[in-house]
Structures are given as structure tokens and as C-alpha cells.
Amino acid sequence: MSLYTHEIKTMMYSFGDVRDPLTESASYLEDVVKSNIQHLLNIANGIKIHQKRKSIGIEDICFALRKDPFKVKRIKDCIAYKKYKKNIQKEEEETPDVNVTETSYSESFEWFNEPSGQDTYHLKKLEAIDKLTKNMTKSKYLEFADCRKASFIYKKPKQFKTFLGKYLVSDDAKDVIAYICHEIVYKIVSHVLDKRLSKEEIPITLFELENAVFQIIVCKKETLY
Numbered sequence: 680m681s682l683y684t685h686e687i688k689t690m691m692y693s694f695g696d697v698r699d700p701l702t703e704s705a706s707y708l709e710d711v712v713k714s715n716i717q718h719l720l721n722i723a724n725g726i727k728i729h730q731k732r733k734s735i736g737i738e739d740i741c742f743a744l745r746k747d748p749f750k751v752k753r754i755k756d757c758i759a760y761k762k763y764k765k766n767i768q769k770e771e772e773e774t775p776d777v778n779v780t781e782t783s784y785s786e787s788f789e790w791f792n793e794p795s796g797q798d799t800y801h802l803k804k805l806e807a808i809d810k811l812t813k814n815m816t817k818s819k820y821l822e823f824a825d826c827r828k829a830s831f832i833y834k835k836p837k838q839f840k841t842f843l844g845k846y847l848v849s850d851d852a853k854d855v856i857a858y859i860c861h862e863i864v865y866k867i868v869s870h871v872l873d874k875r876l877s878k879e880e881i882p883i884t885l886f887e888l889e890n891a892v893f894q895i896i897v898c899k900k901e902t903l904y
Contacts, residue, residue: 681706682838687864689829691883694868695811701882711892712831712863713842715903716856719743720846734847737855738787744904748794753801754855755788761854807869832857863903867891 687705692698723739730739737758741751812820832839832853839853848856870891871883895901 681709682842683709683831686829686831689826690861690864691868693823693826693829694865695807695872696868697880697882701884703885704883704888707885707888708864708867711903712860715863716860717844719904720843724846734849735852736849737852740852740855742790749798749800751791752794754858757858758855830857831860859904866895866903870895
């Protein structure tokens with residue numbers, strides 16, 4: 680049973696698909712995301728066991744992804760931003776007991792060296808968003824911006840726990856996994872759109888998605904996560 684058809688269709692649109700993507704395409708993407716996340720969690724769980732931790736944490740996930748330092752940096756930046764927002768919200772409600780900063784969070788990543796140079800993946804993503812939105816009306820842009828907020832975990836924490844399966848994952852790490860799920864959908868959809876010869880607005884098909892996954896994993900020898 681699909682848990683995230685609506686969310687994935689919304690993501691697909693925000694990445695460049697038609698306004699109402701095909702349901703079978705969204706269902707396929709959910710299966711791909713789930714199988715790849717299970718594989719990543721299995722690796723992270725092995726790291727967790729080695730480190731004698733009770734649950735899979737952020738560092739376990741990031742260490743599993745250490746071969747792509749820009750990806751780890753994006754995750755760290757995302758976490759720091761969320762903690763910053765949470766801290767600001769606390770300050771508006773009451774004076775927080777702890778001042779959460781990126782520095783205090785980063786101290787545990789002793790093995791991580793900040794990458795040098797430009798994050799071309801992130802730049803390409805920003806350019807794609809700019810291209811998608813440059814001719815939008817205000818109302819269309821507001822709708823698009825709302826669709827970009829689609830998430831695997833927001834409003835569906837219980838379903839996401841089911842989605843993760845047998846693995847015990849910390850709450851902070853669940854946010855990271857949700858982010859990675861979102862990125863997997865983007866990676867596949869953007870690959871399809873990049874390879875299209877025609878720029879005609881037609882729904883992304885199941886065949887295109889299957890071919891994209893094959894190209895990424897087998898031909899390019901990359902992981903989806």
C-alpha cells in the first residue's frame with residue numbers, strides 16, 4: 680500500500696513534472712525510495728552497533744555517506760538551519776535554556792573535512808528552480824512554493840516510522856532521512872527531464888523512471904541516496 684502518493688506527486692511537480700503526475704509513477708518512486716532508504720539504514724545500523732549507540736543517529740547516516748562530502752555538508756547545513764529556526768521560535772515564546780548553534784552541533788563530526796570548491800549539484804538545483812519559476816504568475820509561484828514544502832515526515836510521523844521499518848532511528852535522524860528521501864525523488868526526476876529530447880509538457884512515465892534508475896545505478900555507478 681502506498682503511503683506517500685500525494686506527497687511524491689507534489690514533489691514531482693515541484694521538480695518539473697506536470698501539475699498532476701501519473702499515480703503509477705509516484706507509486707514506483709515510493710518503492711524505489713523505500714528500498715534505497717532501507718539499504719542506507721542497514722549500513723547506518725551497522726555503524727550504530729559498532730559505536731554502541733541505542734538508535735541510529737545523524738552522524739551514523741552521514742558517516743555512511745562520507746564518500747560524498749558535499750552531500751554530508753548539505754545535510755549538516757540543513758540540520759543547522761532547522762535548529763536555528765527552532766531556537767528562534769523558542770526565543771519568541773520564551774528564553775531558551777540552551778543556545779543551539781551550528782558550532783555546537785558540528786563538534787561531534789571529528790572525521791569530517793569541509794569540502795572545497797563549489798557544490799555543483801546544489802547550484803544545478805537552484806538553476807532548475809529559477810528556470811521553472813521565471814515566467815510564473817504570483818499565484819502560480821505561491822502554489823509552486825507551497826508544493827516545494829512536500830515532505831515524507833511532515834504531518835505523517837507515524838507513517839514515516841512504518842516506512843522506515845525495523846530500524847530504531849532518533850528523531851533528529853528521521854528528519855535527515857526524510858530529507859534524503861526527498862533528494863532521491865529529485866535525483867530521479869531531474870535525470871528524466873535532463874535526458875528528454877522534447878521539452879513538451881507531458882507526464883513522466885514509469886518507463887522513463889525505470890530507465891533513469893538503471894542509468895544512475897548501473898551506467899553511472901552512483902547510489903540514489
